[in-house]
Amino acid sequence: MSSRDAILQALRQNRPPASPLPEPPAFPAPDVDLAAHFRRVIHEIGGEAVDVDADAVAATLARAYPGLTHVASTVPGYGNGPGPLQAVRDPHDLAGLELLVCRGRLGVAENGAVWLPESELIHRAAPFLTQHLAVLLEKERIVWNMHEAYARLRIEEEGFGVLVSGPSKTADIEQALVLGAHGPRSLMVLLLA
């Protein structure tokens, strides 16, 4: 018998008594300003969130990241747009990336997470290789909690998607918080009206 069949048979033999699947819990949003809450949480977790007018994004980015030369954008109209990233064949070529600008598909107020599906990244490795990450997010895409987030997302729609909440961090040396463990050293979310 194959290992697969042996394991499944053992699991069937040792089945615990049936137990129903609970109804999905729903905990509705308290009466808060979702965008304000989201901004506050992002600050608490070491990121930055700013309200920006659509026509001020480029200026805001230029002010926030002066002097960076290796900048990539997956958003048409910002930086050089997605063209250069689409031309990259091997993600190893992105090793020197200093800033990635991309669009977030959804924000979660309770924990400051932003959903970045593969199609917004072009390269899955890009938001991890880059030294700094800037995400554009429309305020109306912010939901209150993770239950609402998963009710909206279809996680299998794309091959890869990641919820990012804050810059890469570690506390593995005596629990001292250090930003920029392996991934981005900073995260900025630009909130669009």
Next chain:
Amino acid sequence: MIEPFLALPVVDHPAAAARFNADEARTDWHDRSIWHAREKRDLAARAVPEWEALREAASQIKVHTLSRLDEYLAAFEAKAAANGIHVHWAKDAGEHNRIVGDLLDRHGARRIVKSKSMLTEECRLNPYLEARGIEVVDTDLGERIVQLRGEPPSHLVAPAIHVKKEEIGALFHERLGTLEGATDPQYLTEAARQDLRARFLAADAALTGVNFAVAETGGFVVVTNEGNADLGVHLAPLHIACMGLEKIIPKAEHLGVFLRLLARSATGQALSVYTSHFHRPRAGQQMHLVLVDNGRSTHLGRADFRSALKCIRCGACLNTCPVYRRSGGHSYGSTIPGPIGAILTPGLGLEKYRSLPFASTLCGSCSDVCPVKIDIPRQLYAWRQIIARQGHQTAGKRWAVRMAGTVLAQPALYRLLGRLLRWALRTLPRRLIYHRRNVWGRHREVPEAPRQSFHAWYTRHRTKR
């Protein structure tokens, strides 16, 4: 049951804990720093009004899933295969290691990067691969520290929690060329970042664990704070994910329940920095997933103990445990330390791990903080009974319990011995009372002996009335 470890000597938790406690200042430091994690968890949990409802939901989802584990795994396998993920099944640690080793060979992979996976620790994958000539680099900072030190992790979430920054500074000075005497966490982390960045870029394959696999969608979720799992897998042409059977959940919506609990319970974060959802390999990449039994299907059949399979490895029970905090993760001699390890590990070899269920005061704090409501103290107690029945106790404890049984069954004898003991405590010199056989009195004062027993007092009181 397949024993994943070599036939090592019996784990003696009290002896290992005594060695740990020999350095009192360090024990206090360890205790305090781990309690800090518990405090962060409390703050995070209290900030969620529906916390208890979430725990209950998480527990019920896991109980349900365990009752149909075979169905959900088969459904997951079919979906995952349709998504282009290669699914493998391993009965035990040996088969798991062979599958991973053969995959690496087939791809000609010599250098691999690995993110956190307690399962691969359980299977002793690293030494196996190294013996096959493969370079394995653990990329989580804490895991890298313990790998360079040549030890196993001492905590589920913070593998190097037992190491001081001075020791890490000395280690990095020797291995990564950092400045001598440097202890600044920021500086040391940066050094590891630079060193590991090069290894991510050079890796032929990346290994990860799995936090959750979703039966409904045929994908899996990996959670990190550092981004190390993602850096590995999105660069390498081969991704191998290793997963214990119990990590399956039925639906994507259940992720909302578990992820709200996991990071808050583990580190007090509302969510880990990266929650990565994998459903299909990227173009030109191969994605493999190894489903590992290694005793889990047997454990499922143990009615008294199966709920330990609900565990999501947050480490909250470790952080709250007065014994874990003061004895350190290594004293358990098992891959999973702490209260949850003390109920999971005896199933892998009762004789070897017989001391673990006794490494507890049964205070119950572990189940109070457990996000999936595992009844850890009840299981510790149940293991103790089995261990006693099978005669796995030390001769001293067996004798003591037998004596207690005899005395407690005979009131006259009990009263006589009580009188003798009260006399002895009042009369005998201190060095006799605190004889080395008096283990209880080693760190405590024996209570003052009353003039008369409660029984005598009660009898007189009743007679007067």
